[in-house]
Amino acid sequence: MDTSPHLARPQWMSLLAQSDPADLAAAMDAFAPPADLTWLRPAQTGLYMLRGRIGGTGPQFNFGEITVTRCSVQAGDHIGHAWVRGSNTRHAELAALADAMLQDDQQQVPLRLHVIEPLRRALDRRRDEASRRAAASKVEFFTVVRGE
Amino acid sequence: MLAAFAHPVFDSQRSFRELLQAMARPAMPRALPVLPPAPAPIAPAAMAILLTLCDATTTVWLQQPEGEAVRHLQFHTGLKRVDKPQDADFALITDPVSMPPLDAFARGDLRYPDRSASLIMQVSAFRADGQTRFAGPGIRTSETLAIDGLPGDFWQQRTAQAPQLPLGIDVYFVAGQQVVGLPRTTRLLEG
Numbered sequence: 001m002d003t004s005p006h007l008a009r010p011q012w013m014s015l016l017a018q019s020d021p022a023d024l025a026a027a028m029d030a031f032a033p034p035a036d037l038t039w040l041r042p043a044q045t046g047l048y049m050l051r052g053r054i055g056g057t058g059p060q061f062n063f064g065e066i067t068v069t070r071c072s073v074q075a076g077d078h079i080g081h082a083w084v085r086g087s088n089t090r091h092a093e094l095a096a097l098a099d100a101m102l103q104d105d106q107q108q109v110p111l112r113l114h115v116i117e118p119l120r121r122a123l124d125r126r127r128d129e130a131s132r133r134a135a136a137s138k139v140e141f142f143t144v145v146r147g148e
Numbered sequence: 149m150l151a152a153f154a155h156p157v158f159d160s161q162r163s164f165r166e167l168l169q170a171m172a173r174p175a176m177p178r179a180l181p182v183l184p185p186a187p188a189p190i191a192p193a194a195m196a197i198l199l200t201l202c203d204a205t206t207t208v209w210l211q212q213p214e215g216e217a218v219r220h221l222q223f224h225t226g227l228k229r230v231d232k233p234q235d236a237d238f239a240l241i242t243d244p245v246s247m248p249p250l251d252a253f254a255r256g257d258l259r260y261p262d263r264s265a266s267l268i269m270q271v272s273a274f275r276a277d278g279q280t281r282f283a284g285p286g287i288r289t290s291e292t293l294a295i296d297g298l299p300g301d302f303w304q305q306r307t308a309q310a311p312q313l314p315l316g317i318d319v320y321f322v323a324g325q326q327v328v329g330l331p332r333t334t335r336l337l338e339g
């Protein structure tokens with residue numbers, strides 16, 4: 001993950017989408033939504049086909065379908081978009097709203113401080129715990145090299 | 149940017165039902181059930197048709213491709229815009245008086261007559277007291293309807309295409325909240 005102090009838009013969109021919806025809701029609670037909100041695309045849930053090269057090599061293939069909820073909102077001159085995994089429409093709405101508000105220079109600083117930073121720390125912590133759990137179960141395989 | 153249908157699934161289903169009915173009963177104005185917001189020069193009724201019928205698999209030709217209108221359509225429908233009328237599944241005619249000739253649009257071919265263009269034309273008004281009468285499948289005897297705001301030679305052009313059936317062009321006319329379907333099988337009666 002990018003560790004620079006200021007995340008660019010693609011990174012904050014990614015962070016908002018991957019955050020725990022409850023954490024995001026709690027952090028956004030402190031910010032009043034702008035008065036001139038237009039929900040361009042109300043949150044809607046659909047399926048996306050995931051494609052990829054498993055193991056990082058070989059041709060891409062259809063890995064499987066994933067549930068995605070997307071949402072777009074306009075706040076003032078800024079349009080916020082969100083695509084989140086799963087079917088939590090509130091999560092998609094909050095992520096789109098945060099994306100729109102983060103594009104506003106006036107609100108960016110407090111939002112970075114009170115929303116983005118805590119979410120990033122929480123996500124880092126979650127990843128760290130997951131990798132620790134995985135590391136604890138690591139098995140080393142030793143093979144005996146045959147003579148000659 | 150503006151919003152589209154408030155309830156995308158239900159609104160497009162209700163609109164689709166009306167469009168189906170409009171084509172089944174040609175030359176009879178019907179009210180569209182939902183009028184979504186639309187940026188100029190697109191009329192709300194035309195926008196309802198585009199939102200209902202177009203998606204990423206349909207090609208659309210716009211007579212007046214204004215930036216805001218194009219962005220709006222592409223965001224909400226994902227349609228593919230084409231530069232040549234010939235390549236379009238749907239064509240939006242926002243200013244009928246200066247529209248290209250009907251020959252410019254696809255009429256399908258004999259194996260696939262369905263590969264023809266459907267025109268969505270924004271006209272000024274429908275009047276039931278006109279001199280123009282229509283007949284054909286879906287009309288019991290004849291239907292009287294005047295369509296205001298068409299180019300002077302529109303009906304001659306259309307009549308000239310009639311012998312090519314099953315090839316031809318289907319048209320949705322919109323004015324205000326109303327839509328009129330005119331499939332290729334509907335004939336204009338002389339006199």
